[in-house]
Each structure stands twice: as structure tokens, then as C-alpha cells.
Amino acid sequence: QTVFLSGITGYIAQHITKQLLETGKFKVIGSVRSEEKATALAKNFDNNSDLSFVYVKDISDRAAFDESFKEHGAKIDYVIHSASPFHFNATDVNKDLIVPAEIGSAGIFKASVKYAPNLKHFVVTSSYAAVADLFKDNDPSFKLSEKSWNPMEFDEAVTNSLFGYCYAKKIAEKTIWNLGKELNVKFNISAVNPVYVFGPQCFDSSVTKELNTSCEIINQLVHAPVDAEIDETIKASYIDVRDVARAHIEPLLNSEKFNGQRLIMYADRFGKQSIVDVLNKIPQLKGKIAVGTPHKEDNIASELAVVDNSKTKELLGFEFKSLDKTVKDTALQILKFEGKL
Numbered sequence: 001q002t003v004f005l006s007g008i009t010g011y012i013a014q015h016i017t018k019q020l021l022e023t024g025k026f027k028v029i030g031s032v033r034s035e036e037k038a039t040a041l042a043k044n045f046d047n048n049s050d051l052s053f054v055y056v057k058d059i060s061d062r063a064a065f066d067e068s069f070k071e072h073g074a075k076i077d078y079v080i081h082s083a084s085p086f087h088f089n090a091t092d093v094n095k096d097l098i099v100p101a102e103i104g105s106a107g108i109f110k111a112s113v114k115y116a117p118n119l120k121h122f123v124v125t126s127s128y129a130a131v132a133d134l135f136k137d138n139d140p141s142f143k144l145s146e147k148s149w150n151p152m153e154f155d156e157a158v159t160n161s162l163f164g165y166c167y168a169k170k171i172a173e174k175t176i177w178n179l180g181k182e183l184n185v186k187f188n189i190s191a192v193n194p195v196y197v198f199g200p201q202c203f204d205s206s207v208t209k210e211l212n213t214s215c216e217i218i219n220q221l222v223h224a225p226v227d228a229e230i231d232e233t234i235k236a237s238y239i240d241v242r243d244v245a246r247a248h249i250e251p252l253l254n255s256e257k258f259n260g261q262r263l264i265m266y267a268d269r270f271g272k273q274s275i276v277d278v279l280n281k282i283p284q285l286k287g288k289i290a291v292g293t294p295h296k297e298d299n300i301a302s303e304l305a306v307v308d309n310s311k312t313k314e315l316l317g318f319e320f321k322s323l324d325k326t327v328k329d330t331a332l333q334i335l336k337f338e339g340k341l
């Protein structure tokens with residue numbers, strides 16, 4: 001069984017790859033943007049012969065996936081589309097965030113339909129950003145579920161990177177569902193919609209001074225000086241990267257069960273204070289980093305919109321990792337990289 005995984009160098013995608021290879025059931029063809037990145041990743045995976053690479057330079061190009069699918073399409077059983085820009089510092093919101101998300105989705109989906117006749121299941125890495133209403137996320141009377149959609153429209157989305165990213169994820173996911181209907185495809189489709197993803201990088205050697213957008217929140221707090229104030233700018237939700245990776249693989253193993261489903265990967269709410277509380281339990285950090293006001297955010301979930309992902313949990317049937325576990329594992333890997341363990 002062969003899986004085509006776009007954006008294999010990504011934080012989440014590397015964990016997906018690791019878990020796919022560990023099952024012993026899958027070969028993985030991953031798309032990368034450069035040979036250098038492919039060589040480094042192959043090395044991390046001990047040059048596993050079940051792992052190979054294709055070059056897809058920029059998913060904003062409508063034909064970006066065509067060559068690789070023309071070459072490998074006949075042997076592809078599953079597609080996981082994970083490549084998409086995830087950052088909040090776009091200079092041109094449309095060009096940097098929206099276009100690659102939307103055109104990338106359309107490009108890989110159409111290439112799958114055209115060149116992968118044996119495709120059984122297509123999984124798209126979407127986001128909670130495609131589900132939530134940014135303006136109601138702080139309203140505890142607002143309830144979200146797998147049926148919810150971000151109502152953001154293009155004109156508002158282009159006004160800043162946060163809005164742009166959230167809209168981009170919505171449009172990228174919608175493109176997949178719409179094309180699935182329009183083209184009347186025979187294969188099954190699922191979306192995975194994670195909230196902020198934390199947890200260690202797949203390989204210790206991938207830790208860098210600055211981490212991927214979500215883990216960088218923890219990285220900053222690991223380095224917050226003792227007297228730093230803990231601001232309340234982030235009131236969001238978390239999920240562990242290992243749980244997110246698994247949610248991409250379950251649909252491949254139980255295709256019918258997951259067909260047409262959106263999986264909201266949400267463990268619980270958090271704020272920066274909640275993270276600082278966990279970090280201060282780590283002996284190497286205690287007394288050396290900011291403390292803030294301990295336990296101030298213990299009931300943060302009651303202040304925010306209610307996320308009902310019971311359907312997702314029922315489908316997946318496994319427990320999501322706790323904030324304690326995911327933050328500790330992320331921080332310990334950073335400390336190891338810095339030689340502080």
C-alpha cells in the first residue's frame with residue numbers, strides 16, 4: 001500500500017511518516033521542495049527503503065503535482081495532503097497564504113483524480129481555523145462541532161495574516177469537499193482539523209533555535225525570563241502532534257468508517273499561563289523562568305466557546321494526550337538540544 005504525502009518535511013507530516021512506516025503496511029512517497037531537504041529527512045529515517053521523495057517546488061503552481069502523479073499515480077493507494085504555509089507573517093496575505101492553500105488543494109486533488117486510478121482515500125490536513133468563528137471563540141455560549149464552518153469571507157481575510165490563514169484553511173478544505181462532489185469521485189475523503197499542535201519534533205536533530213509556528217509558543221515560554229509577565233494574548237486549544245498524526249492514519253486503515261468525516265483534533269483549552277504552570281514543574285526550569293499567576297487559567301475552558309468533538313473522539317476511540325504530557329515532552333526536547341538536561 002502506497003501513501004503520497006505532501007509537505008513531508010513539515011512538523012506534523014514527519015510524525016505521520018514515522019507512524020505510517022512503523023505499521024509496516026505502507027510505503028511513503030513524500031513531496032519536498034529541495035533535494036537537500038529530502039536527503040536530510042531520508043537520513044533521519046535511516047534511509048528506509050519504504051520511503052521515497054518527489055519534488056514539488058511550490059503548491060501555488062496549478063500544475064505542481066502533475067509530474068509526480070503522472071509518474072507514480074498508478075501505484076498510489078492513499079493521499080495525505082499536508083503541505084500548506086502555516087505562519088502569521090505574510091507580506092501579501094493572498095499570495096503567501098490563501099493562494100498556496102487553495103491552489104495546492106485543487107492541484108493535488110485534481111492530479112489524484114486524473115492520475116491515481118487506484119486511490120482509495122484522500123485525507124486533507126485542514127485546521128480548527130476552518131471550523132471556528134474567530135469572533136465568537138471567546139463566547140462561552142457559542143458551541144462548535146464537526147459541522148461548523150468558519151464564516152470568514154475573502155475581503156476580511158486579506159486584512160491580516162491571522163484572518164488570512166484561517167480563511168485559507170477553510171477554503172483549502174472546502175475545495176476538497178466541493179471537488180469530491182463535482183467530480184463524483186469513487187474514493188473516500190476525510191479532513192483532519194487540529195487546533196494548536198504541540199509535542200516534540202519527530203527527530204531531536206530537527207530542533208532549531210526557532211521552532212514551527214505552534215511549538216514556538218512553548219519555545220518562547222521556556223525562555224521567558226523570571227520577571228516576565230505572562231500575557232493573555234493567546235486563549236486557544238491544544239492537541240499533541242502524535243495524536244494528530246494517528247488521526248491521519250486511522251482513515252486509511254478504516255476507510256468506510258471515516259468517509260466524509262471531519263476530525264476535530266482538540267484535547268482542551270490552554271493559555272500561556274497554563275503552559276507556564278506545566279513548565280514550572282520541570283526541575284531544570286523551576287526558578288529559572290517566569291511564573292506568572294499560577295493556576296489562573298485552570299478553568300479557561302469555561303470562558304471560551306464550547307468545542308464538542310464527541311463525534312471525532314467516538315470515531316477515533318483513543319485518548320488524547322494531556323497538556324502536561326505534550327508541553328513537557330516539547331520542553332524536554334528543547335532542553336536536550338540546548339544541552340541543559
Ligand code: NDP
Pocket residue numbers: 006007008009010011012013032033034037056057058059060082083084085086100125126127128169193194195196197198212213214
Ligand atoms: P510546517 O510549517 O512544519 O509544515 C508545512 C509544510 O508545508 C512543509 O513541508 C512546507 O515545506 C510545506 N509548504 C508550505 N508552503 C509550501 C508551498 N508554497 N509549496 C510547497 N510546500 C509548501 O507546519 P505544520 O506541520 O505545523 O503544518 C502542516 C499542516 O498542518 C498545514 O496544512 C497546517 O495548516 C496544518 N495545521 C497545523 C497546526 C499546528 O498547530 N501546527 C494546526 C492546524 C493545522 P518546507 O518545509 O519546504 O517549507
